[in-house]
Amino acid sequence: xxxxxxxxxxxWLHTDAIRPWFHRSWLFPRDPDFATKAGRxxxxxxxxxxxxxxxxxxxxxxxxxxxxxxxxxxxxxxxPPAPATMMKVEHEYERAGAWAYLAALDVHQxxxxxxxxxxxxxxxxxxxxxxxxTTPRYRDARRVFWIVDNGSSHRGARAVHRxxxxxxxxxxxxxxxxxxxxxxxEIYFSIVQRKALTPNDFDSLAAxxxxxxxxxxxxxxxxxxxxxxxxxxxxxxxxxxxxxxxxKSIAA
Numbered sequence: 312x313x314x315x316x317x318x319x320x321x322x323w324l325h326t327d328a329i330r331p332w333f334h335r336s337w338l339f340p341r342d343p344d345f346a347t348k349a350g351r352x353x354x355x356x357x358x359x360x361x362x363x364x365x366x367x368x369x370x371x372x373x374x375x376x377x378x379x380x381x382x383x384x385x386x387x388x389x390x391p392p393a394p395a396t397m398m399k400v401e402h403e404y405e406r407a408g409a410w411a412y413l414a415a416l417d418v419h420q421x422x423x424x425x426x427x428x429x430x431x432x433x434x435x436x437x438x439x440x441x442x443x444x445t446t447p448r449y450r451d452a453r454r455v456f457w458i459v460d461n462g463s464s465h466r467g468a469r470a471v472h473r474x475x476x477x478x479x480x481x482x483x484x485x486x487x488x489x490x491x492x493x494x495x496x497e498i499y500f501s502i503v504q505r506k507a508l509t510p511n512d513f514d515s516l517a518a519x520x521x522x523x524x525x526x527x528x529x530x531x532x533x534x535x536x537x538x539x540x541x542x543x544x545x546x547x548x549x550x551x552x553x554x555x556x557x558x559k560s561i562a563a
Contacts (some may be wrong), residue, residue, distance in 0.1 A: 342487035368453030382407035
């Protein structure tokens with residue numbers, strides 16, 4: 312009787328069309344207005360609002376908070392890299408506090424604004440908005456569109472009313488639930504995580520703040536607008552693939 316080795320069976324299974332033992336977690340787009348809300352954001356990235364092109368006096372801001380950025384004080388000094396030797400970072404550390412990093416990106420101008428706060432919330436977010444909206448470019452603008460997610464500090468009609476009372480030219484554009492990937496500031500946060508916060512080896516919160524704001528200033532001198540390629544057409548294909556009825560409401 313012929314025998315088949317375990318490695319051969321595994322190779323056959325690995326190349327099979329259906330591999331039920333492989334899986335990944337994901338968040339299904341459950342927002343009933345997903346298509347409408349996402350479409351408005353994608354239009355803004357293409358400098359369109361309500362079917363009309365934006366003018367020179369219109370700006371688009373993408374904003375969010377990166378929470379719980381810890382200062383991890385290593386229990387033994389980090390050893391710097393040397394020829395043929397990588398950096399060595401002590402595994403054990405002491406916690407020296409944490410910041411929330413709030414940032415706003417002008418998606419078409421690649422301008423950045425950011426600040427460190429001890430916590431998130433309405434007051435810290437409003438300070439970020441003030442930091443941007445008191446700058447002459449945005450204070451005197453015709454319209455400033457703020458793209459945000461569903462965080463508690465900028466969620467719902469109350470947030471819209473609160474911010475427009477303070478800044479009549481501000482238009483808050485809230486994305487659908489579970490769609491932070493539509494917010495371009497998340498791309499910048501991923502860059503910050505890789506290039507400014509890894510490895511996490513900081514003696515104090517002051518050192519974390521200095522690193523974040525210094526990197527922000529440096530990045531802005533080199534930055535170009537992100538080459539965003541995901542459009543309404545791509546969204547329609549995605550929602551059709553997921554068999555969502557909302558896909559029928561997306562304009563061609």
